[in-house]
Amino acid sequence: MTIIKAQKGTKDILPADMPVWHFMEEKANEVFSKYGAKEIRTPIFEATELFARGVGDTTYIVNKEMYTFEKSERSLTLRPENTAGVVRSFIENGMHRLSMPVKLWYKGPMFRYERPQAGRQRQFHQVGVEVFGIKQPAADAEVILMAVNYLKALGLNDLSVELNSLGCPKCRDNFKNSLKQVLKPYLGELCEDCQTRYEKNPLRLLDCKVPECQEIFAKPEVRNVIFSDFICEECAEHFNALKSYLDELKITYSVNKLLVRGLDYYNRTVFEIKSNNLGSQNAVCGGGRYDSLVKNLGGEDIPAIGFAMGMERLASLIGKIEETKTTAFVVSNNSAEAIKLSEELRNNGISCEFDFSNKKFVKQIEKASKTAKYAIILGEDELKTGKITIKNLETSEQKTISKDLLLSELK
RNA sequence: GCGCCUGUCGUCAAGCGGUUAAGACCUCGGAUUGUGGUUCCGAUAUGCAUGGGUUCGAAUCCCAUCAGGCGCCCCA
Numbered sequence: 370m371t372i373i374k375a376q377k378g379t380k381d382i383l384p385a386d387m388p389v390w391h392f393m394e395e396k397a398n399e400v401f402s403k404y405g406a407k408e409i410r411t412p413i414f415e416a417t418e419l420f421a422r423g424v425g426d427t428t429y430i431v432n433k434e435m436y437t438f439e440k441s442e443r444s445l446t447l448r449p450e451n452t453a454g455v456v457r458s459f460i461e462n463g464m465h466r467l468s469m470p471v472k473l474w475y476k477g478p479m480f481r482y483e484r485p486q487a488g489r490q491r492q493f494h495q496v497g498v499e500v501f502g503i504k505q506p507a508a509d510a511e512v513i514l515m516a517v518n519y520l521k522a523l524g525l526n527d528l529s530v531e532l533n534s535l536g537c538p539k540c541r542d543n544f545k546n547s548l549k550q551v552l553k554p555y556l557g558e559l560c561e562d563c564q565t566r567y568e569k570n571p572l573r574l575l576d577c578k579v580p581e582c583q584e585i586f587a588k589p590e591v592r593n594v595i596f597s598d599f600i601c602e603e604c605a606e607h608f609n610a611l612k613s614y615l616d617e618l619k620i621t622y623s624v625n626k627l628l629v630r631g632l633d634y635y636n637r638t639v640f641e642i643k644s645n646n647l648g649s650q651n652a653v654c655g656g657g658r659y660d661s662l663v664k665n666l667g668g669e670d671i672p673a674i675g676f677a678m679g680m681e682r683l684a685s686l687i688g689k690i691e692e693t694k695t696t697a698f699v700v701s702n703n704s705a706e707a708i709k710l711s712e713e714l715r716n717n718g719i720s721c722e723f724d725f726s727n728k729k730f731v732k733q734i735e736k737a738s739k740t741a742k743y744a745i746i747l748g749e750d751e752l753k754t755g756k757i758t759i760k761n762l763e764t765s766e767q768k769t770i771s772k773d774l775l776l777s778e779l780k
Numbered sequence: 781g782c783g784c785c786u787g788u789c790g791u792c793a794a795g796c797g798g799u800u801a802a803g804a805c806c807u808c809g810g811a812u813u814g815u816g817g818u819u820c821c822g823a824u825a826u827g828c829a830u831g832g833g834u835u836c837g838a839a840u841c842c843c844a845u846c847a848g849g850c851g852c853c854c855c856a
Binding site: 428481484486576648654655767 | 816854
């Protein structure tokens, strides 16, 4: 019999990992609620077309990394990210008629067919926020604030915020054109990837790491274009306003002109939060503004901005959190009495286990000391006298009391 | 999709061509038939990811496959 194993790039989240995951989930609810965000859960699979139109059919994710399958002549895809799904739901449920802003947060598994490595799995989890309906830069600031404060609530401080503005479609086109123009003479020298990027998505040229391409980008005339303030007056105003909000809020950030992000829907503000303790997959958070996505997916013309964080990456930064012990463990050789007493305690809100196999008391207490705070000893002596012995397993204090007093002892 | 490295019990590992496949933790049992976290004993791999090969002889060398790690790519 061959043993069936978890599929490549997937992982069990085991009981020992749960305290960290519960911590991340509880903090998400706690922090995002403070900003008025409500949780939303959208389906794990959607129409393939949603991602092609939403995320963008020239993106790496949509082209190479989607889990797509056919069912009843429909093409379905396991979601590689959740923004498209949330936007779909926003439109479908008529949320544009709610009073703006509509703030939604989510958590859940995402799927991308990639080569796994540290901090990168095929099934992974994201927690994220989407804010709809506000075009003013204060919304950008608030969204970044939500991300930063969530990370703070998790106790993560050694992080840096990077910021950029991609401009609006208009000024971005100008930038793309001047970029293409200045690179034209060097086209033959660029790497293969960059040659396709040149045609399909010139912005992505900026994050190429091939040394030869970097050399070309370092040439003064190319550099001048890359680092030029290409964005139009309105976009620049938006970006400046955002920066001054962040300055006033004492959020430290750095502007990274090369920050582009791989999803097509972004415009104006994009940002990333990175950790220095993660190896090469070091981005814990990525996000930005996507003012035309709602409209492009058939909804009203509603601006939006959001971010997503990789929960596995967060978990590895948080480290280990101890499992909580159950409160009581009933030590007894009388299963009938033990199960009755245990259930009574549980009905009063006290977590409790008991020994099923009538092992020796030594063994039972040993087990109790590993999993519980109190041993409740219900042996022959106690059964005869109608009393109960309670032992605090941390302090070794022990007393025999009448059964009615047990609950107040445990509270 | 590409490159480099790794694969011995549930876990961490020693072993580097001839060993009875160390050791530690966990688990289970006993010392201790009603008192734990210390101690002491004992049990637990005919097996070294899988399949081929080389050799008198392979966990040890070679090849393939699978899985994992890291980097590129990409991204959370």
